[in-house]
Amino acid sequence: MSAATSRMDAVRGATVLITGGARGMGELFARRAVAGGAHAIALWDIDEDAASALASALSTSGVDVRAYRVDVSQQHEIVAALERVTADIGAPDILVNNAGIVRAGVFWDNDPTRDIEMTMRVNTLAAMWLTREVLPAMIADTSRPKRILNIASAAGTLANPNMAVYAASKWAMIGWSDSVRLELRARGHRHVTVTTFCPSYVSTGMFAGARGPLLTPIMTPRQATHAAWQGMVRGTPMVLRPWTVKLAMALRGILPTRVWDVVADKVFKVYSSMDHFTGRGGS
Template sequence: MTAQPRTPDPIRGATVLITGGARGMGELFARRAVAGGARAIALWDVDEQTASALAARLSASGVDVRAYRVDISRQEEIVAGLARMREELGEPDVLVNNAGIVRGGVFWDNDPERDIELTMRVNTLAAMWLTREVLPAMISDTSRPKGILNIASAAGTLANPNMAVYAASKWAMIGWSDSVRLELRARGHRHIGVTTFCPSYISTGMFAGARGPLLTPIMTPQQATRAAWRGLVRGTPMVLRPWTVKLALALRGVLPTRVWDVVADKVFHVYSSMDHFTGRSGS
């Protein structure tokens, strides 16, 4: 039996751009890029000091790792950040749209600018703006495989009380991300993979106080980044973790809404998972 050809590795020799790269999952993605043989890595974050310290540590491996202070909620900073990066490292071959924030509480308690607009800017619009800026070069350069990893959330697959704005930002991320994948495929740009990662709660501190639904343990950042990175390298279109995310999505699709509400609330306890949410201090 003839072996199937392996998908080309998009990481080895690549220039990788990671948003929210100073800590948490962003740091773990950067470490995976180093281990995977990336040529250069750009860490974008509003915390320049922490990002610079991480860049210095990772550069000891021989990979060119640089930190950039970029507030991705502002489109003009994305454009300026890319200009600096292109001058120093070149165009990104791999983009990880990792940065995100979360706001909890009932919708009408959310401040229009500080909570609603900022969440949509950081979690959704920033990824759109940034990807739009880097895609033309990715499309034109067919010399190597390219990859885009968009960090969405299981919150973008199911409604959940006390996280309406966050859920909205991730529903938009999923729809946009997978649509871009299909657009690239339809136009023959198959050297660019787009992976959408939809995890349940992750113990990064962002969801402090949240409780995992039935049979859905809160994942460690290591578990989450491992699954997401594997999807990026393999070009998997959609990665949902843990398995209960797929189960809940399937049940929501076949059950009448009012029946699903009872199941989600009384059986899986999805609707009460954010009841004691506190979030990361200062986030």
């Protein structure tokens, strides 16, 4: 299979599974899958009514879109729901690990269960559990390209006060996601690609009240999903948006920590970006 053919056919005729698929970026990913000629789409969300409404609206396009009420913080629900999806519309060719929650505030005010454990379960473990279930079938089926898109965050590339647990969940997501990419390549499973998307703040409501650092405007969901989707289709290993995310990573890598702290705090205003966060708690 040529690289050109792999890219061209990645979405058309594919079965797509999107977590956190009822609204926000998840909804836009679903609409992109429809526009790209997907065969079927599974929308996973804890909000069954919203997922069902979107599935009904998108099904008018002729694509088989189905909604599933799934709490991705529970591994047994992931396993059971994937079995239902596979029986209903087939094994996923494209997986978008989009579900996420945000808990802000200083670390010692975070509740151990409601904030710390739940954030790690939804933002990190859920993607690991689901990808672990999906990958064997993806690896075995070499008849078409397979894609995994993991939605991480710029918060996983730089420390940021008032979002310690969220940042931890996304640091873990980035390290795991790119490691899986390398494992697949090393073992010759080149028809399966993993893309890690690291955006700065996106105006989905999750980060209501947050302020973008210097030269880093808050992106619209449409801008973010366009960049992530294009990267996934191409099999790009990592997509960082906007450009200042990569700049900040480079500066953090070369500057002494105390110097970077001054630059991040006083110049780029990274360290105060969450000072007025209100949020809405989920994606």
